[in-house]
Structures are given as C-alpha cells and as structure tokens.
Amino acid sequence: MSQTPRQDQFIANDVTSNSSNTTRPMLVKEYKKIGHGAFGTVVQAFLTPDNNKWYGPFAIKKVPAQTEYKSRELEILRIAEHPNVVKLEYFFTHVSPQDNKVYQHLAMECLPETLQFEIHRYASNKLELPLKHTKLYTYQVARGMLYLHALGICHRDVKPSNVLVDPNTGVLKICDFGSAKKLEQNQPSISYICSRFYRAPELIVGCTQYTTQIDIWGLGCVMGEMLIGKAVFQGQEPLLQLREISKLLGPPDKKFLFFSNPSYDGPLFSKPLFTGTVKERFEKHFGQAGSDGVDLMMKILTYEPERRLSPRRILAHPFFDDLKKERYFFPRGHTQPKCLPELFDFTPFEMQVIGELAPEVQPQE
Ligand SMILES: Nc1ncnc2c1ncn2[C@@H]1O[C@H](COP(=O)(O)OP(=O)(O)O)[C@@H](O)[C@H]1O
Numbered sequence: 109m110s111q112t113p114r115q116d117q118f119i120a121n122d123v124t125s126n127s128s129n130t131t132r133p134m135l136v137k138e139y140k141k142i143g144h145g146a147f148g149t150v151v152q153a154f155l156t157p158d159n160n161k162w163y164g165p166f167a168i169k170k171v172p173a174q175t176e177y178k179s180r181e182l183e184i185l186r187i188a189e190h191p192n193v194v195k196l197e198y199f200f201t202h203v204s205p206q207d208n209k210v211y212q213h214l215a216m217e218c219l220p221e222t223l224q225f226e227i228h229r230y231a232s233n234k235l236e237l238p239l240k241h242t243k244l245y246t247y248q249v250a251r252g253m254l255y256l257h258a259l260g261i262c263h264r265d266v267k268p269s270n271v272l273v274d275p276n277t278g279v280l281k282i283c284d285f286g287s288a289k290k291l292e293q294n295q296p297s298i299s300y301i302c303s304r305f306y307r308a309p310e311l312i313v314g315c316t317q318y319t320t321q322i323d324i325w326g327l328g329c330v331m332g333e334m335l336i337g338k339a340v341f342q343g344q345e346p347l348l349q350l351r352e353i354s355k356l357l358g359p360p361d362k363k364f365l366f367f368s369n370p371s372y373d374g375p376l377f378s379k380p381l382f383t384g385t386v387k388e389r390f391e392k393h394f395g396q397a398g399s400d401g402v403d404l405m406m407k408i409l410t411y412e413p414e415r416r417l418s419p420r421r422i423l424a425h426p427f428f429d430d431l432k433k434e435r436y437f438f439p440r441g442h443t444q445p446k447c448l449p450e451l452f453d454f455t456p457f458e459m460q461v462i463g464e465l466a467p468e469v470q471p472q473e
C-alpha cells in the first residue's frame with residue numbers, strides 16, 4: 109500500500125545532483141525552518157531516492173522560480189566550489205501546495221550557525237569574541253572572496269547573517285548568493301544593493317561602475333562587528349549611513365566623489381564630526397585587535413575602492429600570522445584546544461591569484 113506523504117514531506121520529481129548532473133525523483137522530508145529572508149524560506153531537510161538511504165541534513169532555500177530569466181543564484185552556486193563558499197548539493201523546482209506557485213529549491217550543505225548569531229551570542233553576554241576567532245573568521249571570508257572575485261563574482265550582500273560558521277570546527281562559509289552578480293568591465297550595475305550598514309561609500313553616493321571591492325568594505329564591517337559586538341556604521345537611513353562613516357574616516361574627498369558619481373548632490377558631512385586623527389579614532393574603536401588589527405581595519409575601511417586592500421593582500425597581512433604559527437584554537441565552550449581547520453590548502457587557481465605574495469600568505473615551515 110502506498111503511503112500518502114505527510115505535509116512536511118513530498119516527492120520532488122526532478123532533483124538534480126550538482127556534482128553528477130543527474131536527475132531523479134526523491135522524497136524530501138522537512139524538519140524545521142532555519143531561516144527566512146527577503147525572498148524566501150530556508151528549511152532543514154533530508155532527501156532519499158528510495159526511502160532507505162537518507163542524504164542530509166541539507167539547508168533547502170526556497171525562492172520563487174524565475175520564469176523569464178535564469179536564476180543567478182543557482183548559476184553562481186553551480187559553479188562555485190571552494191572551502192569557504194557554501195556548497196550546493198541538489199536543486200529542483202516544486203509547486204508549493206500553499207500558494208500553487210513554482211519555487212526553486214536549493215539544497216545546500218547545512219552549517220549550524222550564522223556569524224550574526226555567533227557575534228550576538230557573545231555580545232548579549234557582554235563578552236568579546238576571542239581575537240583568535242576574529243582572525244580565523246575574517247581570514248576565511250577573505251579567502252572565499254579571493255576565489256569569488258577571481259571569477260568576477262561580486263557577492264553584493266556581505267553581512268554577518270550571510271556568513272555561516274561551525275563554532276565547533278571554526279569552519280566558515282559564505283552563503284546567500286541571491287544578490288550576487290558576475291561584474292563585467294564597463295557594464296553598469298544597480299547601486300541600490302547591499303544592506304545599509306554594510307554598504308560601501310561608493311554605493312551610498314550612487315556609483316554604478318563599482319567593482320568587487322564593495323565586498324571588501326563589507327568584510328571590513330564584518331570584522332569590525334566581531335571586534336566590537338555591534339555593527340560599526342549604523343546609519344538610521346540611507347544617506348545618514350555616510351554620516352556614520354564620516355565620523356570614523358572623516359568626510360569623503362572630491363576625488364572620491366568625482367570617480368564614484370560626479371552628479372552626487374546629497375549631503376557631504378564635511379563639517380568635522382570627530383576629534384583626533386583617523387588613526388587615533390581607529391585605535392579607540394578597534395584597539396582590542398592590536399596594532400596589526402588596527403592597521404588592517406584602516407587599510408580595508410578606506411573610501412577609495414582601489415586603495416582598499418585586495419583579498420590576497422588581506423591574506424598576506426601580519427594580522428593573520430597567529431593562524432600560520434599556531435595550529436590550535438579553543439572552540440566556544442571547549443576547555444581543550446582543537447586543531448584549526450585547513451586554511452592553507454590552496455588550489456593552483458588560488459596560488460595563481462596569490463602570485464608573488466605566496467611567501468607571505470603561506471605558513472613558513
Ligand atoms: N546552508 C545553510 N546552513 C544553515 N543555515 C542556512 C544555510 N543557508 C541559509 N541559512 C539560514 O537561512 C537564512 C536565510 O538564508 P539566505 O540564503 O541568507 O536567504 P535570504 O536571501 O532570504 O537572506 C540565513 O541567514 C541562515 O540563517
């Protein structure tokens with residue numbers, strides 16, 4: 109006798125495996141909702157082709173299927189293969205019994221937490237994320253970006269809720285490619301992208317010829333948030349976001365505006381909103397990161413995108429020397445040290461991007 113699937117399980121007819129590219133029907137069993145964002149929901153689920161062998165758990169992201177054009181998120185996830193980018197395992201479309209609409213389902217490897225949750229956990233207990241963790245996580249975001257940017261892929265929504273971590277192993281993976289785009293030279297892109305607190309200054313003033321360096325700004329904001337336990341620049345509305353940035357960096361200069369958007373006519377916040385030098389302000393805000401950490405923050409959070417460090421220069425920065433010298437860290441809640449995850453197993457593709465910086469990026473035996 110055939111069983112009628114329960115509400116939380118259904119048969120998907122065309123489940124494609126991303127690695128083998130083969131398609132077959134599978135039974136999908138959903139367990140719990142683990143996230144929901146602007147476009148859809150994410151549930152934890154298992155898949156089986158025969159009711160016998162179960163695969164998973166996966167995090168299945170459901171987004172309304174695009175009819176007129178292909179989903180960029182799927183396209184990008186299909187090609188991205190990197191230890192610091194969430195892995196797509198299967199994908200399929202299915203009609204939702206709730207609204208009879210077609211949804212794209214992306215079944216990804218499932219990680220236990222987001223970096224947002226991890227930062228919040230410490231902050232709400234009035235604790236600081238250990239500096240070693242900040243180094244470990246920042247490094248892995250930068251390594252993921254080295255790979256994505258080398259492929260021309262700009263994430264365009266870097267923030268702690270789009271970064272997944274496993275606090276037990278220290279592994280980090282970038283997720284949510286819902287806003288990502290392969291940027292082509294001299295092709296404009298919309299500037300209304302990125303969540304407000306993490307938007308690069310060139311986006312705020314309306315630049316449409318931006319580069320993957322907008323993600324580096326986001327990385328700096330994420331690193332800062334790990335250091336101080338809250339978002340670094342909390343603008344109450346889009347243009348006031350620039351005011352928050354000016355408080356730390358000083359006002360943007362004419363050259364920056366000219367190259368970002370010569371017709372920008374919004375507020376410039378050129379009256380001093382601060383005291384002391386830029387370095388003193390960075391030291392005051394991020395002193396707990398040590399002099400290397402402050403130096404790195406200053407080199408990432410700069411107005412001019414081309415002066416912001418590139419991913420390979422970030423990986424080569426002395427702030428990460430501890431990760432190369434010591435092989436252990438203390439995961440949250442553990443009293444015993446654990447081995448750091450693999451951080452330096454670069455592929456030939458990554459080595460090519462790293463180029464002459466290899467001696468600074470790789471640990472010296
Ligand atoms: N692979 C995954 N493993 C664990 N949780 C995930 C995974 N993917 C997404 N999530 C959770 O679901 C949330 C929303 O997913 P995301 O891809 O960011 O969608 P949205 O475009 O709606 O923001 C994430 O912030 C995270 O909490």
Ligand SMILES: [Mg+2]
Pocket residue numbers: 145269270284
């Ligand atoms: Mg998201």
